[in-house]
Each structure stands twice: as C-alpha cells, then as structure tokens.
Amino acid sequence: MRRLSLQLYGVCIGSLALFFLLASFAWMCGPAPPRERAIFDGLAAMLVDVLPGPGAPRAEVDGALAELGERFRTDLTLRGDDGALLGAVGAPLPGPPPGRREPGWLHRGGGHRAAVRLPDGRWLMSRAHRARHWHGAAWLAGFGLLAVAVAVVAYPVVRRLTRRLERLRAQVDTLGGGDLAARVPVEGRDEVAALATSFNRAAERIERLVGAQRTLLASASHELRSPLARLRMGAELLAGDARPELRERMEKDVAELDALIAELLLASRLDGLESLERREPVDLLGLVAEEAARVGASAEGEPASVLGDPRLLRRLVRNLLENARRHGGDGPVDARVGREEVPGAEPAVRLRVFDRGPGVPATERERIFEPFYRPEGVAEGDGGGFGLGLALVRQIARHHGGEVSCRPRAGGGSCFEVRFT
Amino acid sequence: MRVLLIEDDRSLAAMLGEYLAEAGFAVERVEEGGAGLAALADGSFDAVVLDVMLPDLDGFEVCRRARAGSDVPILMLTARGDETDRIVGLELGADDYLPKPFNPRELLARLRAILRRRSLSPAERAGVLRFGRLEIDRDAREVRVEGERRELTSHQFELLRVLAENAGRVLSRDALMQSVRGSPLEAFDRSVDVHVSRIRSAIEDDPRQPRRLLTVRGAGYVFARSQDDAGD
Numbered sequence: 001m002r003r004l005s006l007q008l009y010g011v012c013i014g015s016l017a018l019f020f021l022l023a024s025f026a027w028m029c030g031p032a033p034p035r036e037r038a039i040f041d042g043l044a045a046m047l048v049d050v051l052p053g054p055g056a057p058r059a060e061v062d063g064a065l066a067e068l069g070e071r072f073r074t075d076l077t078l079r080g081d082d083g084a085l086l087g088a089v090g091a092p093l094p095g096p097p098p099g100r101r102e103p104g105w106l107h108r109g110g111g112h113r114a115a116v117r118l119p120d121g122r123w124l125m126s127r128a129h130r131a132r133h134w135h136g137a138a139w140l141a142g143f144g145l146l147a148v149a150v151a152v153v154a155y156p157v158v159r160r161l162t163r164r165l166e167r168l169r170a171q172v173d174t175l176g177g178g179d180l181a182a183r184v185p186v187e188g189r190d191e192v193a194a195l196a197t198s199f200n201r202a203a204e205r206i207e208r209l210v211g212a213q214r215t216l217l218a219s220a221s222h223e224l225r226s227p228l229a230r231l232r233m234g235a236e237l238l239a240g241d242a243r244p245e246l247r248e249r250m251e252k253d254v255a256e257l258d259a260l261i262a263e264l265l266l267a268s269r270l271d272g273l274e275s276l277e278r279r280e281p282v283d284l285l286g287l288v289a290e291e292a293a294r295v296g297a298s299a300e301g302e303p304a305s306v307l308g309d310p311r312l313l314r315r316l317v318r319n320l321l322e323n324a325r326r327h328g329g330d331g332p333v334d335a336r337v338g339r340e341e342v343p344g345a346e347p348a349v350r351l352r353v354f355d356r357g358p359g360v361p362a363t364e365r366e367r368i369f370e371p372f373y374r375p376e377g378v379a380e381g382d383g384g385g386f387g388l389g390l391a392l393v394r395q396i397a398r399h400h401g402g403e404v405s406c407r408p409r410a411g412g413g414s415c416f417e418v419r420f421t
Numbered sequence: 422m423r424v425l426l427i428e429d430d431r432s433l434a435a436m437l438g439e440y441l442a443e444a445g446f447a448v449e450r451v452e453e454g455g456a457g458l459a460a461l462a463d464g465s466f467d468a469v470v471l472d473v474m475l476p477d478l479d480g481f482e483v484c485r486r487a488r489a490g491s492d493v494p495i496l497m498l499t500a501r502g503d504e505t506d507r508i509v510g511l512e513l514g515a516d517d518y519l520p521k522p523f524n525p526r527e528l529l530a531r532l533r534a535i536l537r538r539r540s541l542s543p544a545e546r547a548g549v550l551r552f553g554r555l556e557i558d559r560d561a562r563e564v565r566v567e568g569e570r571r572e573l574t575s576h577q578f579e580l581l582r583v584l585a586e587n588a589g590r591v592l593s594r595d596a597l598m599q600s601v602r603g604s605p606l607e608a609f610d611r612s613v614d615v616h617v618s619r620i621r622s623a624i625e626d627d628p629r630q631p632r633r634l635l636t637v638r639g640a641g642y643v644f645a646r647s648q649d650d651a652g653d
Binding site for chain 1: 437501526
C-alpha cells in the first residue's frame with residue numbers, strides 16, 4: 001500500500017505546488033494590483049523631490065542615489081525613458097522592457113526588482129541586497145512547510161483508505177491460497193465497500209461451486225464402485241465350479257476398472273484445483289523405495305525432500321514405476337533420486353525411472369503424456385496403451401512446480417525424469 | 422462369533438453375509454444406520470462391519486454413536502474413494518477401514534485381526550505397531566505375522582523396531598547402528614546387512630522380494646509405511 005499512499009501524497013503536494021507556482025507566476029507577470037500601484041505612484045511623487053531633475057550631471061545623480069541606497073539598503077539604478085543609464089549605486093539594474101508604462105515588479109534579466117516610474121518618464125529600479133538568495137531560501141522553507149502541512153492533514157484519510165485496501169488484498173490472497181471461506185468485512189459505503197461486497201459474493205460462489213464438485217466426485221465414486229464391489233464379491237463366491245483362470249481374469253478386470261476410476265476422479269479433481277491442498281515435506285527417497293518394492297524395481301539415491309501432497313506424490317511415483325514395469329517386461333527397472341544444484345536457487349530434486357523396454361520413439365515422447373494415448377499399431381487390451389497414468393504424472397508434477405519428460409536411454413529403453421524445482 | 426453387517430447394498434450384503442458365514446461367523450444384516458444402532462443396543466456382537474454411505478444416517482455418525490456406547494470392534498467400508506475418510510473413520514473410533522471394491526479374503530483377514538487385537542488389554546495394544554498383517558509388539562518384544570509368532574534375536578528385534586518406528590524414512594547403516602543398543606560383538610557395519618537378511622527371512626512373504634524392509638542402494642534401509650494394502 002505504500003505506493004498508493006505515496007502517489008496520493010505526491011498528487012496533493014504536486015497540485016498545491018503547481019497552484020503556488022502558477023499563482024506566483026501570474027502575480028509576477030501581471031500588472032501590479034491597484035493598492036500596490038498606489039504605493040508605487042506615491043513613491044514616484046516623493047522621489048521626484050528627492051532626486052535631481054532630468055538632465056542633472058551623473059555625479060550628482062550617483063550621489064543622491066548612494067544616500068538613498070544606503071538608507072534603504074538596496075541597489076538603485078536610474079534610467080531614462082529610452083533605457084539610458086543616468087546613474088546607479090551598486091551593479092546597474094536593467095530597466096523595464098521598452099514600451100512599458102506601468103510601475104511594478106520586474107523579474108527578467110536582473111533578478112527580482114521594483115521599478116518606479118517618475119512623472120517625467122524616468123525609471124528608478126531598486127533591488128534589495130542578497131534578494132536572490134533570500135528568495136531561494138524562502139521558497140524552500142515555504143515548500144517544506146507546505147509538505148508538512150499536507151502530510152499532517154492528508155495522513156489520516158490516506159491511511160484509512162490504504163488500510164481498508166490492504167485488508168481486502170490480504171483476504172483475496174487467502175482465498176487464492178485455497179481457503180474458500182475467506183471473506184472481507186464491509187466497512188463504509190464508498191467504492192471500496194462496493195468492491196468488498198463484490199469480492200464476498202464471488203468467494204461465496206466459488207465456495208459453492210467447489211463444494212458441489214466435491215460432492216459430485218464423491219457420489220460418482222460411490223456409484224461407480226458399488227457395482228464393482230458386487231462383481232468382486234461375486235467372483236470370490238464362484239467357488240471351485242468356475243475355471244480359476246476366468247475368476248482371476250475377473251478379479252484383474254475389477255482391479256483395473258477400480259484403478260481407472262480412481263485416476264479419472266483424481267485427474268478431474270486436479271483439473272479444478274489451482275494449488276495444492278496439502279503441503280508438507282515428503283521424503284521422496286523413502287516413498288520411491290516403498291513403491292519400487294511393489295513392482296520389483298530397485299531404488300537408490302540420496303535423501304531428498306519435496307514439499308507437497310504425499311498422496312499425490314505417491315501416485316506419481318507409482319504410476320511411473322508401473323508404467324516402466326508394464327513396458328519394460330521382465331527387464332530391470334531402476335529408480336534414482338538425486339539433487340541438482342541450481343545457481344542462485346534451492347537445489348532441484350530429480351527422480352529418474354529407467355526401464356529396458358522397447359523405448360519411446362522421438363515423435364511420441366510428448367504425446368504419451370496425453371490422456372488415454374495409444375501409440376500406432378497397439379491393440380486394445382494389449383497393455384500397450386498409456387491410459388491416464390502418465391497424464392496424471394504430468395498433472396501432479398506441475399501442481400508441485402515440476403515437470404516430467406521422457407528421454408531415450410543408451411542401450412535401449414526409456415528414462416522418465418521428473419524435476420521438482 | 423457374531424458379526425453385525427450394516428450395509429444398504431442388499432445384493433452385496435447377501436454375498437458378504439454368505440462369505441462370512443462360510444468362514445464360521447454368525448452374520449446379522451441390517452440396511453440402515455438406525456436399525457444398526459438399535460441392534461447393537463439390544464444384542465451383543467463380537468464385531469461390526471459398517472458401510473459409510475447409508476440412507477438414513479451418515480456412516481461416521483453411526484460409528485461415533487456405536488463407539489460411545491460400546492467397545493465393539495468396527496470395520497468400516499467405503500466406496501467414496503476420499504482418502505481423508507480413512508483418517509476421520511479411524512479418529513471416530515473405527516478399528517480399520519477398507520475401500521470398495523475390496524478383496525473379500527482381505528476383509529476376512531482384517532476382521533480376524535481386529536478381533537484378535539481386542540483380546541489384548543489397551544496397554545498391550547498401545548505398544549503394538551501394526552503394518553498390515555505384521556505386528557511388532559514392543560512390550561512383549563515379539564513379532565507376529567497373522568497372529569503367528571516369528572523368531573528374532575533381541576538385536577534383530579531392536580533393528581526392526583527402530584526401522585518400523587521411522588517407517589517411510591530411509592535410515593543409513595550408521596544411523597541404524599547408533600540407535601540400536603546391543604552387544605558390541607553383534608554391531609559391525611557389515612552385520613547390519615546380515616541381520617536385515619535374517620529379519621527378512623522371518624517376516625517377509627518372499628524374502629528375495631522384500632515388501633516390508635527395503636534396501637535403498639547408496640543410502641540405507643527403509644521400512645515401508647503401507648504394507649499389505651491392496652489399492653491404497
């Protein structure tokens with residue numbers, strides 16, 4: 001909020017300063033106001049008696065001016081109507097521009113000076129000693145006072161405004177961070193209050209929508225899994241009379257369908273999620289070791305911690321390993337966890353899963369991350385499709401600020417690498 | 422053994438009832454939470470199998486109320502697939518939690534396991550670490566798989582205990598040696614590997630393909646946090 005405060009403050013000061021500048025300019029350039037005019041005329045009348053008349057010798061004029069100048073502590077210059085120098089004490093001061101008849105203040109060319117017009121047409125210019133410096137200092141002091149005055153008056157008002165905006169911003173951040181119950185107190189009746197009301201309404205709507213989606217997913221899960229539960233139970237009860245290989249096939253199909261439902265629901269939930277719901281440090285090496293054991297893969301590397309959702313990370317690791325096992329056949333599957341130094345930032349954590357399968361051709365290495373992608377020439381039920389497994393790996397990696405890629409491997413096979421930064 | 426089955430899916434309940442009956446249980450079936458609580462109040466059951474999605478009351482509510490009145494072992498079933506449900510269920514007092522579609526043999530094994538655990542005193546139960554079918558009883562200093570005792574030396578038990586208490590974390594050989602107090606003769610670096618392979622022979626289904634005590638090349642060993650879990 002500091003920038004806004006400074007902007008408002010700057011605008012106040014700027015406009016007041018501008019006003020003063022313009023006012024001074026107008027005052028300086030314009031003719032002297034009537035009261036001032038009267039003083040100048042009065043002075044002119046008096047000076048006629050004090051000064052030598054027109055045509056007097058230079059020395060006489062200088063002498064009279066010197067006396068006057070000392071008394072008033074000013075520099076004085078007497079000029080004719082045509083601008084000719086008739087006498088001076090101190091540095092000669094330039095006269096008014098040709099054609100000017102009004103007495104008054106002059107600024108251009110010689111500093112701030114007064115110009116009095118004698119009845120006989122001669123001009124007397126007067127400039128106080130050290131006027132310029134004095135003026136400069138006065139301006140500075142005046143400006144300083146102005147700045148302080150504006151600050152004192154404007155501060156409470158600006159502060160209140162920026163405080164309310166700050167509160168609003170904090171709540172918007174909270175909502176953005178995942179707390180859908182975040183609301184802003186509505187204070188006052190101005191535009192900021194209107195903004196607060198709008199925000200609350202939008203947050204309400206988001207909360208309801210997300211809640212509805214969650215309920216939908218839970219219901220979908222239940223509806224899809226109940227028949228599966230019955231199928232599984234039924235397969236179990238088909239005792240010795242059924243061929244065991246058929247029973248086993250049924251059990252496998254039920255498991256496959258169950259896994260697919262889980263992945264579909266997860267992918268759907270991740271789609272609607274902007275940021276992770278859970279963030280805790282996860283020991284990636286430990287996780288990889290557990291999952292590797294399930295598929296008979298080896299695990300090695302250094303302990304590395306990733307900040308994120310442990311359930312999602314487990315699914316990411318499991319999908320990569322199952323994919324490697326499925327395509328790598330009986331060959332060795334290796335998982336390695338490592339850290340990579342990044343200049344100027346936290347080290348990145350890297351997970352690599354290797355297999356000795358047929359490998360993925362260069363043209364397909366991006367496409368395999370598409371949901372349900374099936375490479376050319378692979379038939380249904382061959383186990384060669386990629387289903388949702390890799391698509392989920394990519395989704396989960398991205399939710400954790402990382403990325404997954406498929407690389408070729410020297411000697412045949414593939415290397416899938418996930419980099420968390 | 423009398424089991425109360427609270428499940429609104431009639432067809433599934435019938436099949437499950439038949440399955441449990443064949444395994445030697447006397448099964449009573451109800452389709453609603455209210456009826457289930459009433460049955461619990463009237464009769465005496467050795468275990469309850471409870472579905473989370475019921476037509477009248479929320480399954481968790483039934484669990485909470487049942488637990489308030491009795492100590493009966495409760496196994497919860499769910500088709501919702503929401504993993505926080507598991508934690509909620511366990512916190513409300515359920516003894517175990519199985520997602521649908523479940524492997525009926527697994528349900529039977531878990532049912533038997535919670536019945537067995539109930540026969541222990543609460544203090545005894547607290548000292549026991551459970552990972553699927555494996556139990557590490559820290560008070561009796563005993564290791565059991567499906568209730569059956571497996572032989573381990575004192576040092577091997579300590580190694581296993583430390584790993585299990587840090588389940589999911591990779592422990593280096595150094596760390597393991599430091600945290601296990603045993604006779605100095607036993608604790609050499611290489612011997613950690615030997616002990617691990619003996620432990621595996623005792624507790625793994627297939628010691629050549631360990632699923633509980635895992636090796637991480639270059640880093641050490643880790644005890645798997647989730648064991649014997651079908652789908653997770």
